[in-house]
Amino acid sequence: MGIDFVDIAQAIIDGLLFGSTYALIGLGFTLIFGAMHKLNLAYAASAIAGAYVGLAMITLTGLPSVLAFFLGPIASGVIGFAVYVTCFRYIPTTNMLAPLMASIGALFFIDEIVIHATAGSPLSFPAVMEDIYLEFGDFGFRGDLIFVLAISLIAMAVLMYILFRTRLGLATRAVSQQPIAAELCGIAGHRTNAITFVVTGALGGLAGCMAAAAVGVISPLLTVPITVKGLIVTVIGGLGSIPGAIIAGFAVGGFENLFLLLFGVNQRDIYVFLLLFVFLVFRPGGVFDTAIERD
Amino acid sequence: MLEVRDLVTVYGAIEALKGVTLSAKQGEITCILGPNGAGKTTLMYSIAGILKPRSGSVSVNGREITGSSAPYALACGIALVPENRLVFPSMSVEENLRAGAFRRLRGDRSAVLEDIDKAYVRFPSLKRRRDQAAGTLSGGEQQMLAVARAMMSRPNILMMDEPSLGLAPLVVSEVFSIISQLNKEGVSILLVEQNAHKALQIASHVYLLDQGRVAFSGTPGDIGEDDIIQRAYLGSKAA
Numbered sequence: 389m390g391i392d393f394v395d396i397a398q399a400i401i402d403g404l405l406f407g408s409t410y411a412l413i414g415l416g417f418t419l420i421f422g423a424m425h426k427l428n429l430a431y432a433a434s435a436i437a438g439a440y441v442g443l444a445m446i447t448l449t450g451l452p453s454v455l456a457f458f459l460g461p462i463a464s465g466v467i468g469f470a471v472y473v474t475c476f477r478y479i480p481t482t483n484m485l486a487p488l489m490a491s492i493g494a495l496f497f498i499d500e501i502v503i504h505a506t507a508g509s510p511l512s513f514p515a516v517m518e519d520i521y522l523e524f525g526d527f528g529f530r531g532d533l534i535f536v537l538a539i540s541l542i543a544m545a546v547l548m549y550i551l552f553r554t555r556l557g558l559a560t561r562a563v564s565q566q567p568i569a570a571e572l573c574g575i576a577g578h579r580t581n582a583i584t585f586v587v588t589g590a591l592g593g594l595a596g597c598m599a600a601a602a603v604g605v606i607s608p609l610l611t612v613p614i615t616v617k618g619l620i621v622t623v624i625g626g627l628g629s630i631p632g633a634i635i636a637g638f639a640v641g642g643f644e645n646l647f648l649l650l651f652g653v654n655q656r657d658i659y660v661f662l663l664l665f666v667f668l669v670f671r672p673g674g675v676f677d678t679a680i681e682r683d
Numbered sequence: 684m685l686e687v688r689d690l691v692t693v694y695g696a697i698e699a700l701k702g703v704t705l706s707a708k709q710g711e712i713t714c715i716l717g718p719n720g721a722g723k724t725t726l727m728y729s730i731a732g733i734l735k736p737r738s739g740s741v742s743v744n745g746r747e748i749t750g751s752s753a754p755y756a757l758a759c760g761i762a763l764v765p766e767n768r769l770v771f772p773s774m775s776v777e778e779n780l781r782a783g784a785f786r787r788l789r790g791d792r793s794a795v796l797e798d799i800d801k802a803y804v805r806f807p808s809l810k811r812r813r814d815q816a817a818g819t820l821s822g823g824e825q826q827m828l829a830v831a832r833a834m835m836s837r838p839n840i841l842m843m844d845e846p847s848l849g850l851a852p853l854v855v856s857e858v859f860s861i862i863s864q865l866n867k868e869g870v871s872i873l874l875v876e877q878n879a880h881k882a883l884q885i886a887s888h889v890y891l892l893d894q895g896r897v898a899f900s901g902t903p904g905d906i907g908e909d910d911i912i913q914r915a916y917l918g919s920k921a922a
Contacts, residue, residue, distance in 0.1 A: 555788045562771050562782045568733055569769035571753035572762070574786045574836065 391649060394526045399649040400642045405533035406602055407641015408540035412595035413614060414621030414633035415547070416588040422564045422628040423584045426487050430471045430494035431592055432615035436608065437498050438464025438593030439600050440506070443513055453514035457539065461593035467498065468589020472582050495615070503608045510607035513600035536598040543594055544634060550587070551630075560584055564628075617644075620660065624667045626674020635675055684709050685730070685761065685840050685873065690739035692722075692729045699725040701895035702739065707840060707888075712862065712872040714886035716879050716916065722895040723875045724766050727844045730873075731763040732756040743840065758786065760839035764846060766875075768829040772818030776809050779817050779828055783835030795835070802831040805861070823854035830861060834870075841865060842873040847881065859885060879917045883907075891916060 413432060420428045442460025446453055475490035520531025551557035562570040563580045571577055599614060600606035621640050625632030640660065647659040671677065685707040692700040699722045707713040717723050728734040730741050732753035740749045743759050771779050780802055781788065784795045803810035806827045812820060817828055826846055833841060843862065847855040855878065863885050866872050876882035883889065883903040891899035891912060899912055906912055 555785070558778065558782055558788075559785065561774060561778075562785075565771045565773055566769050569765060569771065570782070571733060572731060572757065572765060572769075573782045573832065574754040574757040575782070576752065576754050 395649060396646065398527055399645045401527060402530065402533060403642040403645025403648075404638050405530070405537045405641070406599075406645065407638040408537045409595045409599045409602065409637075410617050410621045410641050411634045411637020412540050412543060412591050412598070413618035414625055414637045415544070415630065416592045416595070417618050417622040418625060418628055418630060418633040419584060419588045419591075421622070422630075423560060423581055424476065424481070424564075426476065426481065426484075427491065427619075428471060428475070428585075429488065429491040429615065430475065430498060431468075431491075431588070432596075432618050433495040433498040433611045434464050434467035434471060434589055435592030435596035436600075436606070436611050436614065437467055437502050437596075438462075438589070439513070439596030439606055440502055440511075442593070442597055443511060443600070443606060446514075454516055456514065457516075457594065457597050460597040461590035464593025464596065465586045465590035468585040468587075468592070469582060471589075472585035476581070476585075477578060495611070499608055499611050502611075506608070508608065510605040510609070512604060513597075513606045515601045515604060533602060536602050539594065539598060543591060547587075547591065548630075556580075556583065617660070620664045623664060624674060626676055629674055629676050632674045632676045639675075684744060685871070686740075686742045687726075687730065688740045688742075690726070690729060690736050690741065692725050692734055692736045694725075699895055700729065700736070700739075703892070703895070703897055705890050705897060705900065707871055707873040709839075709871050710866070710869065711887040712866050712874060712885050713888045713890070714882045715873070715875045715890045715892055716877075716882065717892035717898075718916065719877075720894075721892040723892055724844055725895075726892065727763055727765070727842055727875060730756070731761060731842065754786070757836055757838075762833040762836050762838035762841050764826075764829045764833045764841065764843040766844040766848065768822075768825045770817040770820070770825050770828050770832070773816055775814050776817055776820070776828055777813045779832050780809075780835055783832035786836065798835055798837070802834065805864075806831055823850050823857070826850060826854070826858060827861075830858075830865075834865070838870065840871045840873060842875075844875045845877060846874070847876065847878045855881065 413435065416431050417427065438460045441463035442456035445459045446456045471491065471494050475494050476487050479486045479490055481487060515532040517531035517535040522529040551560060559575045559580045562573060562575050563577050567577050599610065617640060621633060621636045624640065625636035643663055644656060644660050647656045651659060687703055687705050690700050690703045691698065703726060715723055725734060729736045732751050732755060735750050740747060742748060743761055746759055748756050748759050771782060777799065780799050784798060787795050808824055809828055809831060817825065820828060846858050850858065859881050862872055862874065874882060883906065886903050889901060889903055889906050890897055899906065
């Protein structure tokens, strides 16, 4: 039996649902880039580490597994703050390469801690709403993926509210658009950036938990692929563009799953990279081509 | 009153300020003239807390603020309208004004809203564009916005770094009339300008900064009588 339309549509649906994880990771990269015009390559590592801490806490205390989705983000927020202090706060930001290399160092450091703590073996991660399956005609929606989508949409809504409706969001946007003027308005840049790292860290922790729950296992091997996918999402969405990261996250998820169906797991990522190159050549500014401008 | 004493600020090995002493008196318009590269913007940034001076002191009303952060300088009543205006380009005009009142947003929000309304009375063109992204405004409107934003912190001393830079002559006149108006309302002004002739018309005291040093200090009348300064820094009298 060949691949018919229903298979393709179903693959895209599953991919779009899982893509919400990529959207959150891409958002984290893009927010930090928007704030400091720097890439934090340790971001996905802290996301996975946070998910591990969340898992460890529910396993050790016997709390309901849904709580991993609260504890993981808190842990990632703390790790995000540590990454800011070690890789960005005191390292001269005029040198583009120094914070980038420091964050690569942090990536491997965090990853190594996780590998040593777990002896490198994958652990099973509890899925939520696993036994639910919604059917609409020929199509089905996996309950655990619907949960992942719902959580990420809530997270995005909260993030938008913070960014555009609160005093903290005003400070974040001010520092990102014009750091000197922000200081002159009485907005402390370092403090605002630290808070940005904590908030995006928490977002990453949520994404880490979601990815682990959707896959069913958590492993340090997830770090590098999620870093790469997150960066692809960030570039396709346009560095610094928030709506771009969201759209690109869902799109990459959908395409990835479609490529998986059409070409198999071995070739899937080749086509995802091809998608990246198509964007780099024909639309290097990303889907909306309006990265945050700087004077 | 703002007092600057023996201020030295360096960029790497370059001494941009080599011991600057000057003061801006309460209620007056003090003007700093000087050629490009004289250190005018460095001086503004050193007073406002953006740059950390190597030595010397800055005090406002007897309170030492040397080397403090920009938010602290602002809290002491010193606001700076920076060179090139530096509005927040992707934020609306109204958000720019709210950012200017950032410290006050936590407490008296209603007072902030009142001040925004006052800014709209002073700058009607900003009211018409209140929801427009600041980056899409004309140069003159951005300058008005930068002034209005700085005033949102209710400063005692308003420093302005080349507010007429790159503006059409008609708009320059408008900017200078706003400076005079703010001064009449009790705000002390420290003005950096390249447009010497306009600046001398409204200033009560003038400093000339050259290569990181104060080369002249006096009233606009004094500068008018000094032939060397006229020729060296301001062009010939006829100009």
